[in-house]
Amino acid sequence: MLAHSSALETGAAPPATPDEALDPDAMRQPLGDAWYCVGRAEAISGAKLRAVELNGEQIVVGRDPSGALFALRDRCPHRGMALSKGRFDGASLTCPFHGWRFGTDGRCRDVPTLSASDAADFSKIAVQRFPVSESAGFVWLNGHLGRQGADVPAMPELGFTPRGSLVVELVVEASFDLTTLSLVDPGHVAFVHDSWWFRPSKELREKVKTFQPVPHGFVMTSHATTTSSPVYRLLGGVPAVEIEFRLPGVRLERIEAGPKRVANYTFATPLTRNRTMLTNALYWNIPGLNLLKPVARPLMRQFLTQDQQVLQHAQAGLDRKPTMVLFGQGDLPSQWYFRLKREMLQAQGEGRPFRNPLTRQELRWRS
Ligand code: FES
Ligand SMILES: [Fe+2]
Incomplete structure (x- = not known):
């Protein structure tokens, strides 16, 4: 009953019940590890970037040259600039602030202001990448960081x-x-x-x-x-x-x-x-x-x-x-x-x- x-x-x-050791704060939040709709799939085409918001996170969504979706945190690691405001040539995103360039996998590809004699290594720099997918004509994002659960709806x-x-x-x-x-x-x-x-x-x-x-x-x-x-x-x-x-x-x-x-x-x-x-x-x-x-x-x-x-x-x-x-x-x-x-x-x-x-x-x- x-x-x-x-x-x-x-x-x-x-x-x-007493045996349920669940963080009450987690119950007040939306489920972290889940797919959420962030807009129409057809709105993202060619070299168009789209800034979306999910659970307080700013994310930039686009398509790589093969047409597959990618989703990156919309924040340049250098000084926090929104990458969605920058240039996208279909293969890499260029930050409009100092020109750092990132692949659609989030990895830094170039820091154009570095002198050839500067030993600094930019290959370790990366922007957070999020799982993104397409279904029923919409883009779906999972904003969860860390290990993804196997049993997501x-x-x-x-x-x-x-x-x-x-x-x-x-x-x-x-x-x-x-x-x-x-x-x-x-x-x-x-x-x-x-x-x-x-x-x-x-x-x-x-x-x-x-x-x-x-x-x-x-x-x-x-x-x-x-x-x-x-x-x-x-x-x-x-x-x-x-x-x-x-x-x-x-x-x-x-x-x-x-x-x-x-x-x-x-x-x-x-x-x-x-x-x-x-x-x-x-x-x-x-x-x-x-x-x-x-x-x-x-x-x-x-x-x-x-x-x-x-x-x-x-x-x-x-x-x-x-x-x-x-x-x-x-x-x-x-x-x-x-x-x-x-x-x-x-x-x-x-x-x-x-x-x-x-x-x-x-x-x-x-x-
Ligand atoms: S803030 Fe992006 S390159 Fe400086
Ligand atoms: Fe209603």
Whole structure:
């Protein structure tokens, strides 16, 4: 029997049992060793550099001559200059301050101001390199320094070839945990997202949904009914909907109706301790939907802005008193988030595989 209510410190899990020697500060931070979305892959092409922020770290991302992504700390070791402000010829980055040159592997290749008679050896100088990858049309970064864990949650993939996509990004002045909770919180939808196009009925209805564990997260499966959102009805028929949450802050909504596929993916990225990026990507394999893009973009932005506004106000309240009361079955997914995060931290700390602590469960709430 799971407890249905508990008081939490912001970003902290339910009270730790004595044998859990977990640094409470680690629970308040976003997971260090994990993949985070840092922008669209197509925005980085040719000899373009892109400065991104992840967990308080400034990182410069680009592509080497083979097209492979690289990510380096955006800080010249000489005097701290941002390398993203410098020149990139496709193979090496030149710092704009004194011209030190670095390969895409981070190693210093040249210090042009050195005299030929100077014995100083620049080959030992290097810029920190970060693991970077590409998936579902986005760039994913792992900002963890030191040994990488073997059991890091997989980056989201798209199970079909998209015929179109729509991406909206929004910065929320709130912590990563608070923002990520909004991805698994069914209770806010009726109050925050009450736009006619998303939720035509104003009445709260009883919901019964089955949740089950998946690697590093949980999934809710259901069949949409004809009373559901017009967005689902656009697809025709009775679409099957599956919503997966996966650590560190990934929500994957997959909608299927016959051969038609729509995916609505949301990613949370910690920029700093109190600023989080929300990225929403909608993909589809139905060519006709491309015509709706000019209408859909402002609606998607409106939807994300609704979350942004309420999260910022809630963060202000949590800044004054950092406790939450997670209450009732509608808040269980929020509790699960903290349990998954805690297990991930423990597994990584002990160097063992992640063991999903969740079990299959039916939840009831009104929304
Ligand atoms: S700060 Fe980069 S070369 Fe001096
Ligand atoms: Fe929301």
